[in-house]
Amino acid sequence: MFDVIKYRFLFYTFSLILVLGSIFSIFYFGFNLGIDLKGGSILNLEFKENRPEIPKIEEALKDLNLNINFQPVGEKGLVLKMKDISEETHQKIIEKLNSLSPIDESKESFQTIGPSIGKELQRKTNLVIILCTLSILFYVSIAFRKVSRPVPSFYYAFFGTIALCHDVLISAGLISILGKFKGVEFSIPIITALLTIFGYSINDTVVVYDRIRENLTKKTSQESFEDVVKKSINQSFLRSFNTSFTTILPLIFIYFFGGESLKYFALTLIVGIAFGTYSSLFLAPQLIVDYYLRKKKNRS
Amino acid sequence: MDKYIKLIFILVLYFICFNFVFPDVLKIPIFQKYSFHLGLDLQGGTSLIYKVDLSNISQKDQDSALESLKNIIEKRVNLFGVKEPEVRIEKNLQETRLLVNLAGVKDIKEAIEMIGKTPYLDFREEDQSNTSTITFKKTELTGRFLKKADLEFDPKTYSPIVTLEFNEEGAKIFQELTKRNIGKRIAIYIDDNLISATVQEEISGGKAQITGKFTIQEAKELVRNLNAGALPLPIDLISQESIGPSLGKIYLEKSLKAGIYGLIGVMIYMILFYRFSGFLADLSLLLYAGILLSLFKLIPVVLTLPGIAGIILSIGMAVDANVLIFERMKEEKRSGKSLSLSLKEGVKRAWPSIRDSNLTTLIIALIMFFLGSSFVQGFSLTLGLGILVSMFTAIFITNTFLELFENTAFEKIKILWP
Numbered sequence: 001m002f003d004v005i006k007y008r009f010l011f012y013t014f015s016l017i018l019v020l021g022s023i024f025s026i027f028y029f030g031f032n033l034g035i036d037l038k039g040g041s042i043l044n045l046e047f048k049e050n051r052p053e054i055p056k057i058e059e060a061l062k063d064l065n066l067n068i069n070f071q072p073v074g075e076k077g078l079v080l081k082m083k084d085i086s087e088e089t090h091q092k093i094i095e096k097l098n099s100l101s102p103i104d105e106s107k108e109s110f111q112t113i114g115p116s117i118g119k120e121l122q123r124k125t126n127l128v129i130i131l132c133t134l135s136i137l138f139y140v141s142i143a144f145r146k147v148s149r150p151v152p153s154f155y156y157a158f159f160g161t162i163a164l165c166h167d168v169l170i171s172a173g174l175i176s177i178l179g180k181f182k183g184v185e186f187s188i189p190i191i192t193a194l195l196t197i198f199g200y201s202i203n204d205t206v207v208v209y210d211r212i213r214e215n216l217t218k219k220t221s222q223e224s225f226e227d228v229v230k231k232s233i234n235q236s237f238l239r240s241f242n243t244s245f246t247t248i249l250p251l252i253f254i255y256f257f258g259g260e261s262l263k264y265f266a267l268t269l270i271v272g273i274a275f276g277t278y279s280s281l282f283l284a285p286q287l288i289v290d291y292y293l294r295k296k297k298n299r300s
Numbered sequence: 301m302d303k304y305i306k307l308i309f310i311l312v313l314y315f316i317c318f319n320f321v322f323p324d325v326l327k328i329p330i331f332q333k334y335s336f337h338l339g340l341d342l343q344g345g346t347s348l349i350y351k352v353d354l355s356n357i358s359q360k361d362q363d364s365a366l367e368s369l370k371n372i373i374e375k376r377v378n379l380f381g382v383k384e385p386e387v388r389i390e391k392n393l394q395e396t397r398l399l400v401n402l403a404g405v406k407d408i409k410e411a412i413e414m415i416g417k418t419p420y421l422d423f424r425e426e427d428q429s430n431t432s433t434i435t436f437k438k439t440e441l442t443g444r445f446l447k448k449a450d451l452e453f454d455p456k457t458y459s460p461i462v463t464l465e466f467n468e469e470g471a472k473i474f475q476e477l478t479k480r481n482i483g484k485r486i487a488i489y490i491d492d493n494l495i496s497a498t499v500q501e502e503i504s505g506g507k508a509q510i511t512g513k514f515t516i517q518e519a520k521e522l523v524r525n526l527n528a529g530a531l532p533l534p535i536d537l538i539s540q541e542s543i544g545p546s547l548g549k550i551y552l553e554k555s556l557k558a559g560i561y562g563l564i565g566v567m568i569y570m571i572l573f574y575r576f577s578g579f580l581a582d583l584s585l586l587l588y589a590g591i592l593l594s595l596f597k598l599i600p601v602v603l604t605l606p607g608i609a610g611i612i613l614s615i616g617m618a619v620d621a622n623v624l625i626f627e628r629m630k631e632e633k634r635s636g637k638s639l640s641l642s643l644k645e646g647v648k649r650a651w652p653s654i655r656d657s658n659l660t661t662l663i664i665a666l667i668m669f670f671l672g673s674s675f676v677q678g679f680s681l682t683l684g685l686g687i688l689v690s691m692f693t694a695i696f697i698t699n700t701f702l703e704l705f706e707n708t709a710f711e712k713i714k715i716l717w718p
Contacts, residue, residue: 036673044547087412087540106344106546114538117349120394121673128671135663143656188675189606192668195676196683199664200617203657207624210653239627246569246623247616250562254612258558259551262609269613 005230008286015283019166022173025180032179034187035081037122039115043080043093044073046107051076052100060096064089071183073260076104084112125191132198137161140202144209149216150225151292159287160205163279167201168194171272175264184264193268200247201276204240208280211236212288225292229285237281244277306700310587317590320597334597339604339678342552344545345403346411350535352389352396356438357533365532366396368444372531373400376414398535404545412540419522420531421446421464423477423508424487436487436497439477444532445470447506451523454511460519462510464526471506478503490522492534555608562612563589566619574626576716577702581622584697588618591689592682601685604678614686620657621694624650633717640706647699654695662687 004011035042054070057078061068066089071079080093090110097103140157172194178184211232219228251273254266319331340347357365366389377385377400386401402411421443424436447467454461466474477486479502487497488510496510514522543551567585570578592611596603625643628650632642665684668676705711 036675087409087537091409104544104546106544107550109541109543109547111541112539114349114351116351116395117539120392121671124671124673128667131667132664135667136660139656139660139663143652188673192606192676192679195664195668196613196661196679199661202660203620206656206660207653210656214649235631239623242573242623242627243620246566246619247613249565249569250559250612250616253558253561253565254555254609256558257554257561258609258612259554259605261551261605262555262558265606265609 003230004233004282005226005286005289008282008289011282011286015166015279018170018173022169022176025173025176026169029176029180031176031186032183034185034190035084035111035113035118036188037118037186039084039113039118041080041082041085041090041110041112043082043090044109045078045080045094045097046104047076047078047097048102048104049076050101051078056100057097060100061093064092064096084114121188128195132195133161136164136198136202140206140209143206144213151288151295155288155291156209159284159291160202160209160280162287163205163284164198164201164276166279166283167272167275168197170275171197171268174271175268178264189262189265190268193265193272196269197272197276201272201280204244204277204280205284207240207243208232208236208285212285226289229289233281233285240277240281244273248273303700303703307704310697310700314587314590317587317594320594321590334600336593336597337600337602338548338552339602339607340401340403340541340548341543341605342548342603343404344543344548345401346540346542347402348400348412348415348537349539350398350400351538352398353534353536354396356440356442365444368532369398369535373398373415377402377411397538412537419443419490419525420492420534421526422489423474424489425477425481426484434485436485436489436494439473441466441470441473441477442532443526445473446526449523449526451519452509459511460514460516462519462523462526464508464510466506466508468506471504474506474508475502475504551605552608555605555612559608559612559615563615566616570619570622574622576705576710577622577626577629577698580701581619581626581694581698583701584622584693585615585618587697588686588690588693589615591693592686595685595689596682601681602678603682604674606675606679607682610679610682611686614683614690617661617687618690618694621650621654621691622698624654625695625698638706639711639717640703643699643702643706647695654691658687658691 051072054072057070058068066082066085069081071081073079085093090112094103094105094108137157140160141154144153144156175184175186175190179186212229215228215232215235223231248270251266251270254262255270258266319326319328320334323331323334352366352369354362354365370387370389374385374387377387384403386399386403388399388401390397390399400415423439423441425439427435427437445466447465447470449465450463452461452463453459482502485497488495488508498511510522563585567582570581570585572578574581589611592614595601601607625646629642629646632645633639637645662684665680665687668680669684671677710716
């Protein structure tokens with residue numbers, strides 16, 4: 001069987017490349033902020049017959065001076081994004097488009113969000129992220145307080161949280177890249193997905209840690225700490241995979257059938273949960289082993 | 301507890317949940333009383349957020365002014381005939397907001413106009429500090445003291461006059477205002493537009509007139525709007541979301557489809573992997589979905605699109621506990637233990653990780669709930685509820701089923717067990 005401890009530097013390299021790539025993307029490309037975070041208006045509509053060509057639509061709305069971004073959806077659909085507009089302007093747009101080609105008003109959706117709401121949400125989100133990180137760190141330290149030899153329980157929590165940040169960063173990096181190249185927005189649903197990854201992804205790590213905790217109590221004198229960790233990872237492999245796979249499965253259906261508004265929410269969760277399983281098997285325990293080995297070396 | 305008593309209890313639960321979710325099959329009246337509450341995004345409708353301007357009102361009057369604002373908007377919305385309208389005041393550190401949710405409104409345009417057109421009436425006096433040009437400054441007399449408005453005609457010119465009658469408190473303020481402005485002008489503003497400014501004498505009795513230059517039609521409309529409730533506080537639409545009724549239906553259908561496929565997918569996977577015990581886990585997964593949906597009807601929880609996403613996600617999470625227990629059972633059985641012993645060991649050994657992993661998700665769901673955005677709230681509420689219910693079904697229900705087959709011929713059929 002593949003030695004998951006001996007070849008840990010392969011995993012480190014793989015993770016490092018992905019994390020650095022994500023950080024680069026987030027700082028260089030940034031996020032394509034959704035209107036729920038920066039304010040603005042979004043109009044979703046469907047024409048009764050085929051959609052007129054975009055230049056014609058642009059022409060019709062030219063004198064409103066709105067700098068609208070147009071996105072065709074399917075054969076009849078159209079999404080218009082712009083700065084936040086009044087109800088009056090909204091009605092003017094509808095009127096003009098209606099005279100171009102009739103619109104199915106029962107399938108229209110319109111959302112406009114003032115900039116103050118977006119700012120407030122951004123501030124609250126920061127607070128929630130900090131609270132989530134602290135509570136996870138705290139909870140895992142408490143839950144593993146009984147394993148303190150040979151590595152103190154705090155380090156389990158610490159490396160678990162590092163693995164968690166790795167999962168969330170990679171998912172966020174993906175959204176950033178998709179934002180740059182496919183126009184995917186960083187919005188409240190995406191933030192919700194990232195926070196959920198925070199809460200759920202630690203689960204697999206807990207399962208592996210739990211196994212290490214149990215195996216440590218049964219440890220024989222011939223076994224080294226590395227051996228115990230290796231054994232625990234191999235024993236947890238199938239159950240970690242299965243718990244994640246059963247969670248990802250329904251999300252795959254949301255991605256394909258759940259409609260446009262939940263698509264990237266589901267994708268973020270899928271990626272985050274998959275990497276969560278990966279990092280709980282190939283990153284967090286290995287980091288603990290490295291910490292242990294360095295401490296041992298320093299001592300001797 | 302005897303396992304057969306447990307079984308009867310579980311069967312009753314199945315029966316109750318089945319009737320909650322499908323009340324039209326057996327048509328038992330108690331269950332037919334409850335229905336699902338769909339959010340605006342799933343049934344179509346409009347959600348409006350207004351910023352309330354409290355800058356011209358003293359701290360102590362704020363609550364009563366907000367209360368009357370809420371009542372007036374409610375009155376307007378009710379005139380419009382919306383089913384279960386929701387009008388709410390929301391205060392946070394930065395600003396006070398008025399939330400209006402109108403479900404299933406067909407003519408959204410008109411609804412917004414109806415609320416938006418509520419005139420904001422206020423009286424202003426000359427600003428003494430500015431001598432070169434005459435400007436007006438705000439006074440405390442606003443539409444919130446208005447009792448009623450009427451349309452009359454000037455007996456000489458036959459031009460329309462709008463008369464205003466204040467309530468007791470407003471009459472006092474008006475008298476004081478006119479008294480200190482004798483010989484000066486008092487201006488009447490509607491929606492920040494100067495309507496009239498007349499030189500004053502003291503007026504008691506709480507009646508005022510607006511003799512602006514309006515047509516009869518305009519005057520009529522103003523009177524009607526003022527009577528429907530002049531707004532006590534100025535409001536400004538800062539956010540709006542409207543969803544066409546058939547669009548909401550499409551969202552609902554799509555998310556339900558994804559949910560049902562997801563449920564079936566998970567059930568098949570469990571059977572493939574854990575055979576008969578997987579089948580028993582599937583039975584409890586169905587009960588899980590049943591309990592969750594019944595709770596949504598009972599509490600009631602308003603179902604939104606993110607809420608449904610939360611339910612679907614929790615389906616996958618619900619079997620996690622089963623996976624952990626079954627994997628553990630496999631190990632115990634491999635070491636030669638009987639089904640009942642390995643079940644007991646499996647539950648005991650898997651419990652700490654089930655508890656820890658569910659609690660961390662629950663903590664995050666709880667923190668997220670307080671983020672306040674409706675998407676996050678809808679999602680974290682159903683996710684949190686789902687986790688709580690799943691801990692019960694995945695452990696208690698599945699184990700009771702498994703106990704039934706302990707020491708039976710079933711236990712010996714190797715192909716049934718993983």
